[in-house]
Amino acid sequence: MEIGLNHYLVLSTILFAIGLVGIMRRKNLLLLFFATEILLNAVNIAFAAISHYYGDLTGQMFAFFVIAIAASELAVGLGLLIVWYKRHGNIDLDTMTSMRG
Amino acid sequence: MFEAVAFYLFAFLTIAMFYITVTTSQALYALTALAAGMIFISAFFFILGADFLGAVQIIVYTGAVMALYAFGMMFFDTTREVKEKQGNKFIVVGLATLAAVMVVAIFVAPIVSTNMTAFYPMVEGAGNTQEVGLVLFTKYLIPFEVAAVMLLVAMVAGIVLAGKKMDLSLTLMSAEQAKDIDDKDKKVLS
Numbered sequence: 001m002e003i004g005l006n007h008y009l010v011l012s013t014i015l016f017a018i019g020l021v022g023i024m025r026r027k028n029l030l031l032l033f034f035a036t037e038i039l040l041n042a043v044n045i046a047f048a049a050i051s052h053y054y055g056d057l058t059g060q061m062f063a064f065f066v067i068a069i070a071a072s073e074l075a076v077g078l079g080l081l082i083v084w085y086k087r088h089g090n091i092d093l094d095t096m097t098s099m100r101g
Numbered sequence: 102m103f104e105a106v107a108f109y110l111f112a113f114l115t116i117a118m119f120y121i122t123v124t125t126s127q128a129l130y131a132l133t134a135l136a137a138g139m140i141f142i143s144a145f146f147f148i149l150g151a152d153f154l155g156a157v158q159i160i161v162y163t164g165a166v167m168a169l170y171a172f173g174m175m176f177f178d179t180t181r182e183v184k185e186k187q188g189n190k191f192i193v194v195g196l197a198t199l200a201a202v203m204v205v206a207i208f209v210a211p212i213v214s215t216n217m218t219a220f221y222p223m224v225e226g227a228g229n230t231q232e233v234g235l236v237l238f239t240k241y242l243i244p245f246e247v248a249a250v251m252l253l254v255a256m257v258a259g260i261v262l263a264g265k266k267m268d269l270s271l272t273l274m275s276a277e278q279a280k281d282i283d284d285k286d287k288k289v290l291s
Binding site for chain 2: 007034057071072
């Protein structure tokens with residue numbers, strides 16, 4: 001059976017759904033970051049597949065920029081997480097209620 | 102035939118690894134499973150002929166991102182079990198609805214865009230890395246530079262946030278103050 005674009009898009013959807021479930025059920029912020037990485041990777045697969053099946057390199061370019069954004073988001077996010085952990089001793093999402101009005 | 106076997110094998114492995122990542126209660130298992138999933142995703146890029154993207158995926162994600170996560174986990178208490186949110190009916194219903202809508206949208210998208218034509222078509226007789234270079238350094242030069250500046254800003258922000266005594270400036274304080282801080286550090290170390 002020939003593997004077409006739809007196969008890759010279905011796989012990308014499944015991975016994206018897994019990432020969404022992870023974002024919804026995780027309390028620990030570090031594991032929440034893992035779930036966002038899954039989301040970005042799922043989108044990258046879809047970009048690369050569309051780039052291949054339409055013979056266009058724009059999809060791959062977008063995938064590169066997504067990887068760059070993921071790396072910088074991680075650097076800043078982990079720095080903020082370390083600051084929060086030094087100050088409060090945990091990284092649970094439910095304890096971060098200081099902004100509640 | 103070979104492509105189909107490879108696709109289904111790696112699809113199964115990737116889904117299994119990411120499922121472990123979002124469901125396990127051990128942070129270290131989640132980290133390892135995520136790293137394995139990233140490697141398996143690069144296999145899709147190689148199957149799709151995007152060799153350079155696959156290499157970047159391995160280097161950046163499993164080399165840099167995973168090392169950074171492992172470094173970050175040294176700061177946090179990762180040995181205890183991760184507490185999970187108790188199941189909320191509304192969240193489950195909302196998630197299911199969102200996922201169903203997304204599946205429909207993704208299936209409809211290729212039908213809508215059947216008359217899509219290549220904006221920057223593949224160059225004949227060039228390898229994937231060469232093609233990527235040709236497009237990246239002509240059509241996408243400015244986004245490339247902006248991404249470089251963004252990475253630099255992120256690096257500076259990471260150093261300032263995670264480093265010690267970043268609220269002090271050695272150039273703005275007097276020599277005595279700087280010496281005091283230096284002596285205090287030596288006392289702590291000895």
